[in-house]
Amino acid sequence: MENTLTLLQESLDAAFKPKSIAIIGASNGARLGGTEMRLLLESGYDGQIYPVNPKEEIIQGHKSYASIRDIPHEVDRASVIVPAKVVPQVIKECAEKGVKVVQIYSAGFSEMGGDGERLEQEMVTTAREHNMRIIGPNCIGTYCPSSGLNFTKGASTISGNIAFVSQSGGIAFDMVSRGHITGIHFNKIISVGNCIDLDHADYLEYLADDEETEIIGFYIESVKNGKRFIDALKKAASKKKVVILKGGRTATGSQSVASHTGNVAGDYQVWEALFDQTGAISVKSIDKMLTVLLSLQKISPIESGKVAIVGNGGGATVLATDYCEEVNLELAELSNLSATSLDQLGVADGGRNTNPIDMPANQLAAEEGRLFGSVMKILAEDSEVGYILFHFNLVPIMNYMDLESIVQKMITELESIDRTKTNLVAVLRYNGEPEVEKIRYKAMKLLESQEIPTFKAIEEGLAGISVIANQSLKGGR
Amino acid sequence: MENTLTLLQESLDAAFKPKSIAIIGASNGARLGGTEMRLLLESGYDGQIYPVNPKEEIIQGHKSYASIRDIPHEVDRASVIVPAKVVPQVIKECAEKGVKVVQIYSAGFSEMGGDGERLEQEMVTTAREHNMRIIGPNCIGTYCPSSGLNFTKGASTISGNIAFVSQSGGIAFDMVSRGHITGIHFNKIISVGNCIDLDHADYLEYLADDEETEIIGFYIESVKNGKRFIDALKKAASKKKVVILKGGRTATGSQSVASHTGNVAGDYQVWEALFDQTGAISVKSIDKMLTVLLSLQKISPIESGKVAIVGNGGGATVLATDYCEEVNLELAELSNLSATSLDQLGVADGGRNTNPIDMPANQLAAEEGRLFGSVMKILAEDSEVGYILFHFNLVPIMNYMDLESIVQKMITELESIDRTKTNLVAVLRYNGEPEVEKIRYKAMKLLESQEIPTFKAIEEGLAGISVIANQSLKGGR
Numbered sequence: 001m002e003n004t005l006t007l008l009q010e011s012l013d014a015a016f017k018p019k020s021i022a023i024i025g026a027s028n029g030a031r032l033g034g035t036e037m038r039l040l041l042e043s044g045y046d047g048q049i050y051p052v053n054p055k056e057e058i059i060q061g062h063k064s065y066a067s068i069r070d071i072p073h074e075v076d077r078a079s080v081i082v083p084a085k086v087v088p089q090v091i092k093e094c095a096e097k098g099v100k101v102v103q104i105y106s107a108g109f110s111e112m113g114g115d116g117e118r119l120e121q122e123m124v125t126t127a128r129e130h131n132m133r134i135i136g137p138n139c140i141g142t143y144c145p146s147s148g149l150n151f152t153k154g155a156s157t158i159s160g161n162i163a164f165v166s167q168s169g170g171i172a173f174d175m176v177s178r179g180h181i182t183g184i185h186f187n188k189i190i191s192v193g194n195c196i197d198l199d200h201a202d203y204l205e206y207l208a209d210d211e212e213t214e215i216i217g218f219y220i221e222s223v224k225n226g227k228r229f230i231d232a233l234k235k236a237a238s239k240k241k242v243v244i245l246k247g248g249r250t251a252t253g254s255q256s257v258a259s260h261t262g263n264v265a266g267d268y269q270v271w272e273a274l275f276d277q278t279g280a281i282s283v284k285s286i287d288k289m290l291t292v293l294l295s296l297q298k299i300s301p302i303e304s305g306k307v308a309i310v311g312n313g314g315g316a317t318v319l320a321t322d323y324c325e326e327v328n329l330e331l332a333e334l335s336n337l338s339a340t341s342l343d344q345l346g347v348a349d350g351g352r353n354t355n356p357i358d359m360p361a362n363q364l365a366a367e368e369g370r371l372f373g374s375v376m377k378i379l380a381e382d383s384e385v386g387y388i389l390f391h392f393n394l395v396p397i398m399n400y401m402d403l404e405s406i407v408q409k410m411i412t413e414l415e416s417i418d419r420t421k422t423n424l425v426a427v428l429r430y431n432g433e434p435e436v437e438k439i440r441y442k443a444m445k446l447l448e449s450q451e452i453p454t455f456k457a458i459e460e461g462l463a464g465i466s467v468i469a470n471q472s473l474k475g476g477r
Numbered sequence: 478m479e480n481t482l483t484l485l486q487e488s489l490d491a492a493f494k495p496k497s498i499a500i501i502g503a504s505n506g507a508r509l510g511g512t513e514m515r516l517l518l519e520s521g522y523d524g525q526i527y528p529v530n531p532k533e534e535i536i537q538g539h540k541s542y543a544s545i546r547d548i549p550h551e552v553d554r555a556s557v558i559v560p561a562k563v564v565p566q567v568i569k570e571c572a573e574k575g576v577k578v579v580q581i582y583s584a585g586f587s588e589m590g591g592d593g594e595r596l597e598q599e600m601v602t603t604a605r606e607h608n609m610r611i612i613g614p615n616c617i618g619t620y621c622p623s624s625g626l627n628f629t630k631g632a633s634t635i636s637g638n639i640a641f642v643s644q645s646g647g648i649a650f651d652m653v654s655r656g657h658i659t660g661i662h663f664n665k666i667i668s669v670g671n672c673i674d675l676d677h678a679d680y681l682e683y684l685a686d687d688e689e690t691e692i693i694g695f696y697i698e699s700v701k702n703g704k705r706f707i708d709a710l711k712k713a714a715s716k717k718k719v720v721i722l723k724g725g726r727t728a729t730g731s732q733s734v735a736s737h738t739g740n741v742a743g744d745y746q747v748w749e750a751l752f753d754q755t756g757a758i759s760v761k762s763i764d765k766m767l768t769v770l771l772s773l774q775k776i777s778p779i780e781s782g783k784v785a786i787v788g789n790g791g792g793a794t795v796l797a798t799d800y801c802e803e804v805n806l807e808l809a810e811l812s813n814l815s816a817t818s819l820d821q822l823g824v825a826d827g828g829r830n831t832n833p834i835d836m837p838a839n840q841l842a843a844e845e846g847r848l849f850g851s852v853m854k855i856l857a858e859d860s861e862v863g864y865i866l867f868h869f870n871l872v873p874i875m876n877y878m879d880l881e882s883i884v885q886k887m888i889t890e891l892e893s894i895d896r897t898k899t900n901l902v903a904v905l906r907y908n909g910e911p912e913v914e915k916i917r918y919k920a921m922k923l924l925e926s927q928e929i930p931t932f933k934a935i936e937e938g939l940a941g942i943s944v945i946a947n948q949s950l951k952g953g954r
Binding site for chain 2: 035152153154166167168169170171173174177178180181182219221245247248249250251252253255256284285286287312313314315316317318319321322323324325326331356393395396399429431432433434437438441457459
């Protein structure tokens with residue numbers, strides 16, 4: 001067991017932090033082999049790169065090798081981007097070369113039926129004989145900002161405490177792309193494909209011991225060895241937060257899994273029991289996955305788990321309080337001192353408890369945002385308040401003044417708030433107009449620089465707080 | 478009864494299609510009285526405008542009157558935007574002048590406690606004596622594109638088959654602003670405020686007979702006369718589609734209603750029973766309201782209510798099929814002819830049923846979008862398929878080619894599809910990056926010009942189809 005784990009660690013270290021990479025199928029062109037190579041160069045990977053392509057002499061400034069056997073140095077990791085029919089031969093060569101881990105990007109194996117499964121088995125046998133591990137096939141690669149691995153342009157270069165494992169390349173891509181904009185920072189994202197060798201249990205085992213990782217996100221459709229997976233999930237969830245999006249929950253979805261990865265999805269009731277038993281958090285959509293990851297990364301549990309809400313829109317405020325009850329959040333009952341102070345500022349009514357506080361656009365914009373700042377400070381100093389959700393409906397504010405400048409001023413007001421006892425959560429509501437979206441985006445980045453997470457809708461922000469507050473009530477889970 | 482309805486029709490016609498308007502509290506400034514006047518001029522209102530403000534001689538190019546009594550013409554409608562303490566006197570003058578309906582924008586009455594309720598009662602008594610009706614107080618105005626009434630810049634000028642009644646100014650505003658971007662067209666939106674005279678039952682009665690209106694949206698927090706409301710809702714819902722967002726569903730939300738409008742929200746179970754009994758569609762958030770209104774306006778029921786799904790992202794496709802089952806939608810089983818044709822195009826696997834179809838970004842972009850067009854045509858011609866949801870995850874497509882141009886080409890391919898037997902629904906997934914958002918916005922407008930509704934997430938699009946498909950199954954409900 002100790003030995004297996006060491007081999008696992010060694011091979012996944014080689015996958016995420018390789019000292020040298022061979023890109024088998026690299027090219028100068030625009031297709032995947034060319035793009036992978038380009039991304040590696042652009043993302044600042046500082047290990048050795050060995051392109052392999054018998055048809056080229058130089059690829060993107062690097063000497064190209066006809067075969068991996070011709071590389072006169074050690075190769076830690078190989079990325080295989082060649083037609084399916086060539087892959088088994090390439091795998092054999094990698095294994096003989098002493099490569100620690102290969103990630104097979106190519107599709108066209110068991111998920112396509114036919115001969116695919118037999119070919120997969122042969123490759124695994126070859127790899128095992130040489131202590132080489134296989135990721136994939138049928139995947140889109142690895143993202144690891146600290147070592148310069150990437151599978152798309154424009155991804156974040158900042159490493160965070162979240163690792164994400166995805167049985168779908170598209171969802172791995174969504175995490176890199178949407179995560180970056182949303183302000184979620186990952187340390188690793190891996191597209192695991194058909195899992196012919198390394199499978200979900202292996203990734204969980206590895207990440208359970210990974211020092212960079214506190215939160216593990218998972219998109220999963222099917223597992224081959226249920227018992228091993230359950231053990232690995234129990235272990236991982238006892239040490240880290242694990243969030244799982246299970247594809248193929250329903251009968252129809254389960255059929256759809258078969259054509260996606262060639263596997264059987266399993267009965268969702270069994271999965272639900274497993275989530276309950278291990279404390280893994282289950283989500284049902286990509287949007288909810290992003291909401292939960294952002295919350296786990298940016299909101300910390302506060303002992304007094306109650307919420308104050310402030311922002312523009314009376315109707316939105318009423319709906320927010322409804323939603324609080326639905327997600328099991330309690331509104332803070334403000335102290336008399338807070339109520340009096342709010343009353344003096346003119347945003348409360350005669351000293352009665354006014355949480356949630358409805359501040360119309362003209363009040364938010366008043367005194368260059370300082371009125372809003374004062375309200376936030378009063379709430380943050382109230383010991384009853386654990387979390388403050390503040391929401392701006394951006395479009396009505398535009399009617400009163402220059403939206404970009406006032407939003408920046410309001411956000412700057414938050415700098416002086418003591419964040420040790422209160423968590424701040426922002427909601428920027430907007431209408432989808434490109435001009436407003438541009439301002440929202442800038443505001444989000446400004447909030448991100450203050451470590452304040454931003455959500456698109458009040459319900460989303462409250463759901464995020466609820467994940468944290470209700471966990472802390474249950475003692476860390 | 479006949480008389481009451483006639484008076485009601487007359488006064489609400491005067492509210493929505495006034496031949497002349499007095500703006501009491503108009504100004505040259507930037508605050509509400511100035512803005513209302515400016516919007517009226519800019520939105521193309523072609524009736525008579527009479528600004529009333531004793532401190533000015535000319536307001537925005539129009540002669541200003543010291544009092545409504547000084548206007549030497551008939552006044553259909555008055556908009557009252559003056560401090561609360563002056564409102565009762567103004568109402569008295571309006572009533573004596575023979576105004577048909579006033580909308581009181583000013584806040585500071587029963588929702589603030591104190592003397593407010595008594596003042597409201599006095600105003601109602603005065604109005605009733607003169608057959609004048611009151612909308613409000615505490616509201617933000619009226620939107621009616623066909624007559625040039627508006628409460629914000631940049632609203633749509635196109636009239637549609639939806640009327641919206643809102644007990645929250647902010648939510649009325651959201652409907653105008655977000656509806657416009659989303660491609661939802663309203664014929665009337667009214668902010669009804671505290672409903673001291675005209676109340677929800679009146680608006681429902683009026684809209685039940687309104688020829689422009691087929692769909693009625695409603696944000697409601699509380700009603701004063703439950704019996705009358707129930708009767709009006711039954712009548713309206715028997716003739717039109719009614720969609721209700723109820724604020725103050727929960728105990729906490731209900732308290733919050735009290736501070737928003739000064740009323741009691743009522744037990745939500747009673748409301749739920751009422752929705753069941755009348756067939757009104759109930760939603761729980763602003764986002765869902767927009768989803769349902771867009772669907773009711775843009776998707777028509779098709780007898781074969783089954784769905785085909787096509788787009789990029791294998792994981793997203795699996796999750797989409799899960800979601801279908803959750804919202805009670807059936808995936809269409811494609812005919813052998815369709816399956817064979819798809820197979821020949823290279824997007825199906827050996828002729829088996831491949832719905833949903835996972836077309837990776839490079840396939841969507843292939844042949845300048847014509848491959849996608851061919852797939853859509855095959856699906857549209859399959860008699861089993863009632864609705865086609867097509868989804869583009871925009872960011873991965875950018876990796877292959879110029880996103881803006883390819884998306885436009887793909888959308889243009891849809892022009893030749895026979896829409897009599899198949900409904901098309903678009904989902905444009907994106908990451909929130911301003912550059913991508915700009916392209917998404919243009920694509921949405923292009924889709925809108927083809928009467929194809931666009932949703933942000935696959936779940937949203939399927940929820941929209943489900944509203945229509947499951948209604949048609951239940952025979953029109």
